[in-house]
Amino acid sequence: MEKKKHFKVDFWFVITLVIVIVFALFLVYPLFSLFANGFKDADTQTFTMNNFLKFFQKKYYYRTLWHSFLVTTCTTILAVGIGAPLAYFTTVYKVKCKGLIDILIILSMLSPPFIGAYSWIVLGGRSGVITKFFASTFGIETPSVYGFGGILLVLTLKLYPYIYLYTKGALKKVDASLGEAAESLGCSSVRKVATIILPLITPTILAGSLLVFMNALADFGTPMLIGEGYTVMPVLIYNEFISELGGKANFAAALAVILVIITGIMFLAQKYVVNKKSFTMSSLRPIQAKRLRGGKNILLHIGIFIVVFLSIIPQVTVIYTSFKVTKGSMFAKGFSLKSYQSIFGDLGKPILNTYKFGLIAIISIILLAMFIAYITTRKKSWLTNIIDSITMFPYIIPGSVLGITLLLAFNKKPMLLSGTAVIMIIAFVVRRLPYTLRSSAAILYQISPSMEEAGISLGDSPLKTFFKVTAVMMLPGVMSGAILSWITIINELSASVILYTGNTKTMSVAIYTEVIRASYGTAAALASILTLTTIISLLIFFKISGKKEISI
CATH class of the missing domain: 1.10.3720.10 (MetI-like)
Structure with missing residues (x-):
């Protein structure tokens, strides 16, 4: 006869039990409360689907979901378009002040995005420094930082460092002999990147893209400060919840349920794709940075410095303006x-x-x-x-x-x-x-x-x-x-x-x-x-x- 397995009651059993209780109380139970409230009628507290029907029946509500997807998708595409090439160039070529560039990019990533929104209001708002300069000097009306364009600008500059760091980490694991073998067979530099390096780092870029997508979808401060009429899901949830705190927060809970389901599906889909494409790389000889000469080297440095400068503008702006004399706003x-x-x-x-x-x-x-x-x-x-x-x-x-x-x-x-x-x-x-x-x-x-x-x-x-x-x-x-x-x-x-x-x-x-x-x-x-x-x-x-x- 097989002996029945019993849990051994020791310190680690007690710790495991405590952790289960902590997660059940502060994560599982709150999520259950969220879903339960989303399916309750605000007045009678009975089961209903009306909160979800209300969202999908009114254009004002379901349009915010489209706005969120548009912002997050465009942000992710731009972040990949900036972060991946920047990581490639700083890995493959010798770039001056590379250590400082990495620190500034990391700093721009770790600062909250709403600071970026505030900085761009100061610079490019209706009474912003850049706006006034172009209007008074050249009579040119600069594009508004409010709405979709402003949200996209702030989130892209905030989130592309995720792609940069992920891609840079992956490139360090690529063996240099692969590229050399391709070049010896007559493969051009562009074709080498497209057919060898890009497929190798694609799973890593996908993982970074999910992180960008999730952060852009969940961001509240940026669209709240500069979105104006361009409302996204986190702002709608906040507005509905705050306005209904008098006792009717069920609709806001239903909106939150929709957002949790969407983020959950995106997370599982990304994990499935990455697991299908993932493989192990071991770099016996990592890629060695080489020096560019002439005009190409100048253009490379100008491009990198412009991106880094735009990334760090929020921090420079807030420190500078904190010492300025203010009169009202x-x-x-x-x-x-x-x-x-x-x-x-x-x-x-x-x-x-x-x-x-x-x-x-x-x-x-x-x-x-x-x-x-x-x-x-x-x-x-x-x-x-x-x-x-x-x-x-x-x-x-x-x-x-x-x-x-x-x-x-x-x-x-x-x-x-x-x-x-x-x-x-x-x-x-x-x-x-x-x-x-x-x-x-x-x-x-x-x-x-x-x-x-x-x-x-x-x-x-x-x-x-x-x-x-x-x-x-x-x-x-x-x-x-x-x-x-x-x-x-x-x-x-x-x-x-x-x-x-x-x-x-x-x-x-x-x-x-x-x-x-x-x-x-x-x-x-x-x-x-x-x-x-x-x-x-x-x-x-x-x-x-x-x-x-x-x-x-």
């Missing part, structure tokens, strides 16, 4: 520290909240990531496989949707968390856990289980061995992922703008509200502090990881 001649005096006085609380909530969230993320990574790699079972799958959900849930799910789930007793700092921290942890979790699992795969076995054989308990040996060896990988989680936490807007109150406002929300009020000086000062924090965090990442670039 206008910048005047001269420089002043008045904006900084204002934010450290009246707006000091959002700064403290950002660091306080961020530190609590990042400590929680580090602990969760280490434990989840360990049980999913060392204690494999059907339960840990489920946990591993659930941890992927934050990738496909837009921030505004997560904010709504948490409010719907925790808006009444006995779990009344709405309006508290706790619900903000929960949103940060759930949304940004995957960054640290991924790096924790990656480093754990490189640590041999024999290290733990040696500790146990010397008399230490498995628990003591984990903290004395495994956790210490995991720390560099965990911390490098944690810093990336930290950077995205302090820049978080889409979930925060739905969950915050006057006492829990963060820097990103304060910047957004100041821009809405046309208080550009204080918005610039807050954005400068956020940018400086991001730069310092990035330098700490490079120091801890020993790397000079970020791999994603």
